[in-house]
Amino acid sequence: MSANIARTCLRMLTLLPLVSLAISGWAVEPSAMPGTSGATAAFQLPPLPYAQDALEPYVSARTMSFHYGKHHQAYVDTLNKLIAGTPWAGQPLEKVVAESADAADKAAVFNNAAQAWNHAFFWQSMKPGGGEKLAGRLLELVEKSFGGFEAFKDAFTTAAVAQFGSGWVWLVQDGDRLKVVKTLNADTPMAHGQNALLTCDVWEHAYYLDYQNRRKDFVQAFLDHLVNWEFAASRLK
Numbered sequence: 178m179s180a181n182i183a184r185t186c187l188r189m190l191t192l193l194p195l196v197s198l199a200i201s202g203w204a205v206e207p208s209a210m211p212g213t214s215g216a217t218a219a220f221q222l223p224p225l226p227y228a229q230d231a232l233e234p235y236v237s238a239r240t241m242s243f244h245y246g247k248h249h250q251a252y253v254d255t256l257n258k259l260i261a262g263t264p265w266a267g268q269p270l271e272k273v274v275a276e277s278a279d280a281a282d283k284a285a286v287f288n289n290a291a292q293a294w295n296h297a298f299f300w301q302s303m304k305p306g307g308g309e310k311l312a313g314r315l316l317e318l319v320e321k322s323f324g325g326f327e328a329f330k331d332a333f334t335t336a337a338v339a340q341f342g343s344g345w346v347w348l349v350q351d352g353d354r355l356k357v358v359k360t361l362n363a364d365t366p367m368a369h370g371q372n373a374l375l376t377c378d379v380w381e382h383a384y385y386l387d388y389q390n391r392r393k394d395f396v397q398a399f400l401d402h403l404v405n406w407e408f409a410a411s412r413l414k
């Protein structure tokens with residue numbers, strides 16, 4: 178397969194998640210934001226799906242105020258500055274991520290667009306009182322892919338702890354199999370044609386105020402008390 182054909186195939190794959198994002202109703206699209214319209218609209222920080230203190234004691238309101246209110250906001254603001262006056266202004270966020278992913282001279286656009294998307298996805302991946310027992314097709318796929326729910330949790334925790342430096346750990350769907358993958362810095366499964374079901378942010382800013390260097394404790398709290406499995410199931414194709 179030539180590099181051009183491979184690139185075209187990748188591009189087609191990266192566009193696939195757009196459909197489910199549009200249906201699931203949380204996609205960050207400038208034209209959908211209140212007070213904005215048309216091609217000149219800027220991205221806005223999407224509303225959190227719960228109060229900033231709703232995930233306590235596992236994620237503190239103080240962590241959320243910095244992580245959502247400062248870090249996520251900064252990615253959105255920086256992205257708006259970078260794409261102002263370019264053909265990406267007013268385009269869906271997923272399109273900006275996909276198109277900047279393999280443009281070496283657009284690393285800043287990709288980093289900020291992907292981080293804006295990753296964080297919106299991360300907030301949806303959690304809920305107060307999460308981490309319940311899995312059921313239905315998602316449970317079947319977890320058992321088929323990992324050999325059981327506990328084995329999945331071990332794989333997810335191991336990947337999260339093994340991510341050297343800043344990054345993300347994900348549950349992704351690849352055909353009729355599920356996989357745990359980790360990505361470095363802003364990188365995102367969407368840029369690799371993978372359908373993300375769930376993510377946990379393992380940048381230090383995600384957990385340091387509450388857990389300091391104990392990343393594993395944070396990830397275990399995420400799995401046991403915060404995971405929004407209904408959201409993950411809604412992403413299955």
Ligand code: MN3
Nearest residue numbers: 248378380383
């Ligand atoms: Mn973060």
